[in-house]
Amino acid sequence: MTFAEIMQLKGKEAGLSFTAQQLEQFSAYYELLVETNKVMNLTAITEPEEVAVKHMIDSLLAFDEKLFGEKTLADVGTGAGFPGIPLKIYCPSLKVTLIDSLAKRLKFLETVIIELGLKGIRCVHLRAEDAGRDPRHREKYDLVTARAVARLSVLAEYCLPLVKTDGSFIALKGSKYQEEIAAADKALQILGGRLVSADAVKLPGLNDGRAIVKIAKIKTTPKAYPRKAGLPDKQPLE
Known part of the structure; x- marks a missing residue:
C-alpha cells in the first residue's frame, strides 16, 4: 500500500477522513521525513504504517472541532513537526507557529512547509522558556500544543505563558498521564490554568494508554x- 492508502485506512479506523490534497500532503511529509532522517536524527519511527499511526494520526487526535478553526496555535518543542504540521494539514485555517530550540530541525520544517505548499505557518527558533518571556509570543495564542516534550508540571510552565486568557493548552500524553496531572495541580494554580479534561485515546492497532489533556487558561x-x-x-512547580 502507498502511504496515502495507509493514512486513509488508519484514519478511517480513528474516525478521520481526508481529502485527496491532504493525503498528498501527508505523503509528501512522510517522504521528506524519512529522507531527511537518513542524515539528521528526527525520528526512530520510519516504517510507513508506524509513521501514519504513531506520528500523523496520534497528532490529529488533539483536534477538537469546538476549539480549532481560524485560531492561532503554537506548537512547543515541535521537533519533526508533530503535532503542528499534521494539525495544519487537517485544519488549513489554523495559523500555526512551530517553536523549537534546534535550528537544523526548523530548517527541515521550513522545507516541509514549502514542499507541501502550506500557508499561514511559520517557524520560530527559541527555547520554550524564552518564547514565554518574549512579548511577541507571550499570551498571544488561542491554542498551544506539546507532544512528548516533558512531564505536565514542567510542560505547563513552558506552554501556559504563551496561551491567551480564555485560550487552551493541549498536551498529548502517554500512559502516566494521571500521575502527571496529579503532580501538576500546584503548577496549574500558579500559572493560571485549570484542568478541563483528560481523555484516553486509542490509536488503530495499539492500546498503550495515550491521552489528550486539555487545560483552560x-x-x-x-x-x-x-x-x-x-x-x-x-x-518543577510540584
Missing part, C-alpha cells in the same frame, strides 16, 4: 513565569 500567568532556561525542568 483562566487568568494571566504571573510575570515571574516561565523561569529562566533550565529551571522549570530542574525545579
Whole structure:
C-alpha cells in the first residue's frame, strides 16, 4: 500500500477522513521525513504504517472541532513537526507557529512547509522558556500544543505563558498521564490554568494508554513565569 492508502485506512479506523490534497500532503511529509532522517536524527519511527499511526494520526487526535478553526496555535518543542504540521494539514485555517530550540530541525520544517505548499505557518527558533518571556509570543495564542516534550508540571510552565486568557493548552500524553496531572495541580494554580479534561485515546492497532489533556487558561500567568532556561525542568512547580 502507498502511504496515502495507509493514512486513509488508519484514519478511517480513528474516525478521520481526508481529502485527496491532504493525503498528498501527508505523503509528501512522510517522504521528506524519512529522507531527511537518513542524515539528521528526527525520528526512530520510519516504517510507513508506524509513521501514519504513531506520528500523523496520534497528532490529529488533539483536534477538537469546538476549539480549532481560524485560531492561532503554537506548537512547543515541535521537533519533526508533530503535532503542528499534521494539525495544519487537517485544519488549513489554523495559523500555526512551530517553536523549537534546534535550528537544523526548523530548517527541515521550513522545507516541509514549502514542499507541501502550506500557508499561514511559520517557524520560530527559541527555547520554550524564552518564547514565554518574549512579548511577541507571550499570551498571544488561542491554542498551544506539546507532544512528548516533558512531564505536565514542567510542560505547563513552558506552554501556559504563551496561551491567551480564555485560550487552551493541549498536551498529548502517554500512559502516566494521571500521575502527571496529579503532580501538576500546584503548577496549574500558579500559572493560571485549570484542568478541563483528560481523555484516553486509542490509536488503530495499539492500546498503550495515550491521552489528550486539555487545560483552560483562566487568568494571566504571573510575570515571574516561565523561569529562566533550565529551571522549570530542574525545579518543577510540584
